[in-house]
Amino acid sequence: DQPLTVIAGPCQLESADHAQMIAGTMQEACAAAGAQYVFKASYDKANRTSLSGKRGMGIDAGLSVLDGIRKEFGVPVLTDVHTEAQCAVAADAVDILQIPAFLCRQTDMLLAAGNTGAAVNVKKGQFLAPWEMGNIVTKIESTGNNRILLTERGTSFGYNTLVADMRGLPQMAQTGYPVVMDATHSVQQPGGKGGSTGGQREFAPVMARAAVSLGIASVFIETHDDPDNAPSDGPNMIPIDQMADLVTTLMQFDALAKANPINI
């Protein structure tokens, strides 16, 4: 098994400078710790709780920034797509297309993403059981694309709360594809602040560590230099100045986990 991949970046793109600062900081932290690094950011937040929530740079400016990150830093880049038409466009600028959790059962989206030939990371819907991901995999595989990743980002648990079921990680791994733990979205409190989503930032490292100890392929973490003033997902993002230590610790758990694989 390969060492842990860290998918990290700001929730939404704010500017080229900001994206570069995050990418550079994370690239350095991951290199120091021996982790593979993938930059992540969104050019559009298409399902904000409130109409007044900031949506981001938009697809044209956003993809240009993402393509720049890829070229300047030489790291793979991931972004999420929101319509079928965006798939091919985004695939020209990034390496991994991400299907948002709410859209994970939209057949045409999955097919459009698969047809680009780019890697496709599907977030398991908050309304889905882990074993239902097999049906989603089959949809993408039907395009001849088997560069698939599956991400746990929490499951609905009563109102305004998610829970991350650790059993879901090995269950999704039974598909044969790499499994990613989204440590920051799984501690969201959806709609928990009325007009926006709350979160429990302090528990993101808890989720990351518990999942990495199970030998998963990758951890997904949103990070920001000033989470409290970030345009989205501030309540659950990890301050970037804590990331180097976090990645270093996770790599120790990763090495131990991969020396002791779990078989279910």
Next chain:
Amino acid sequence: DQPLTVIAGPCQLESADHAQMIAGTMQEACAAAGAQYVFKASYDKANRTSLSGKRGMGIDAGLSVLDGIRKEFGVPVLTDVHTEAQCAVAADAVDILQIPAFLCRQTDMLLAAGNTGAAVNVKKGQFLAPWEMGNIVTKIESTGNNRILLTERGTSFGYNTLVADMRGLPQMAQTGYPVVMDATHSVQQPGGKGGSTGGQREFAPVMARAAVSLGIASVFIETHDDPDNAPSDGPNMIPIDQMADLVTTLMQFDALAKANPINI
């Protein structure tokens, strides 16, 4: 308060003849019972559990059938849309555009639907609290359209199970918009049959009656002449030969409920 509206039809369009048979039967049943009637059917099932699930007639043929129903029977017609682009097209053929539950937070979908001027029925996501529907209403209202309906279709409750929280009906009604109880989808067992969704058809009348007793505006029921062989949602659809009796009973509860309004 007006008498109960019954939104009913097959899960997916199968043919013009089949749609007309259902529409005619339901129109007659509703007229006999004093209920208002809206025909419902889907031209595309865009989020089937499995890739091999039948998706339906497609948008062109489907909208033609729906427009025919509207003209032949003189009843309002509802259908669900799956992309922004479909909104304007569908609004030419039907009276009510429905936003599927998984898509209920996609801002651009809500705006596109609102901008058509058609009535918009939003299904509350299985991952959403009833009080979060206010944010969705605001998105649609921003288009100047206030012909909005809000539908309860069950909330995630563990894996492969939904629960319908009766408190959600008066809570959604606090937005000031009509509330619809989807009696057949709320008894689905999502992914419960592995490659398809299971259901507990026998509990759909239970859900309908409990909700109607609270004085809601409308009940949504999928029905079929042969549910066990229907191309989708068979496990939870009500056989059409039971619908006349069901509507008759519901109208009695509706009259009693509206004579005794609940104030929360």
Next chain:
Amino acid sequence: DQPLTVIAGPCQLESADHAQMIAGTMQEACAAAGAQYVFKASYDKANRTSLSGKRGMGIDAGLSVLDGIRKEFGVPVLTDVHTEAQCAVAADAVDILQIPAFLCRQTDMLLAAGNTGAAVNVKKGQFLAPWEMGNIVTKIESTGNNRILLTERGTSFGYNTLVADMRGLPQMAQTGYPVVMDATHSVQQPGGKGGSTGGQREFAPVMARAAVSLGIASVFIETHDDPDNAPSDGPNMIPIDQMADLVTTLMQFDALAKANPINI
């Protein structure tokens, strides 16, 4: 089917005078509406959230008050028991022994209650599926006692929240025993106020009406003349001056429901 039975009273006994006031008011309201009436109160609250929560009059004084109610008003009386030893003692003073939800799987409690020959009302645990009540019924039946009632009081739904699944009522009725809807405990928010349990009093009539519309045998409602200052369960009790109207309305739904039985 017989008309609805209303089980009602204060959460905990406060004094003989207070119990008599509630019993008299409810007896009158039920008689006027044509409902059967059962008085309910607890002599001990054995599982308060906090150590500092008031527990009540205690078993000796409490049973004396309950026995007095029975004799003075000629109504059946229900109280909850908390240990095996209390069963026989309480059965001398009341007509129905109630097994609290947390204790619903304690085999020796169920056998001790059954062995008294008194009627036994078991509240379904917040952690139990409706279809698991069959195993509990079998335990009580093993004592030769088949005077059994089964009560829905809400199921755990995330943290600090309960949800009442309307399907559970007909499912429990399949045991052949009368089913009771506990309209006030099912709107509790357990531990929701930190050191005590919160509640949504305004939804108790919603729960009662939805359940009664399904043709259940009985509704359970805690009531108080001053809920905001009651020693326990104030947030979810219904003010007693609203009870006459509520019972009158429920009886109309009850009559309609029993004229139109649900068969599942």
Next chain:
Amino acid sequence: DQPLTVIAGPCQLESADHAQMIAGTMQEACAAAGAQYVFKASYDKANRTSLSGKRGMGIDAGLSVLDGIRKEFGVPVLTDVHTEAQCAVAADAVDILQIPAFLCRQTDMLLAAGNTGAAVNVKKGQFLAPWEMGNIVTKIESTGNNRILLTERGTSFGYNTLVADMRGLPQMAQTGYPVVMDATHSVQQPGGKGGSTGGQREFAPVMARAAVSLGIASVFIETHDDPDNAPSDGPNMIPIDQMADLVTTLMQFDALAKANPINI
């Protein structure tokens, strides 16, 4: 921080010989791995799903066997109590009294257990949020006893399913008391087999490892030489011949976790 304590043994006592075999095997495995060991077994299963489920040796014979284990092996012994009266009796034979999850809010049980002066391990009810354990701790502390342990054993998640929320472990640790992960009960499927409880034995090591990686004080694991034929909890017990390897691996994660403490 001290090394991990492993609380392990059969679900229920079957005979002195059987208990000694388990205790001896586990003591050796724990010593080899550097773990502290506590023997666990129940003398009575007081809340079996079904009346016909085997309940065990009973209190007199059972406590005699437990006392024998303590003397012969020199290891601390834990057992669960089911009534107030049992607390003092059991405290003469064992070191740790365990309050079952269903009984975790029964005030008199907590006080009786606290008053013995023995250590008290409280299992968090399946219906309780982690932050509600503070109220339970206060009840026990009121007896002057602060030898308290708090155990996560899963939270209700829909019907017949539990989920273990990893956030609950550090949340309970905020009380200041040692936190235990019950790796085998948290993978139960309560009532999942109709007349008995199912389980997912294969996920117990997953739960144990994820929790230990967070730096908890102790892991609780039920084990048996022949789980498929055990009188209770067979579906979720771990075969004893797998325990030495499991404990060895857990100790590596424990060491790493305690070198990198989580602060929330």
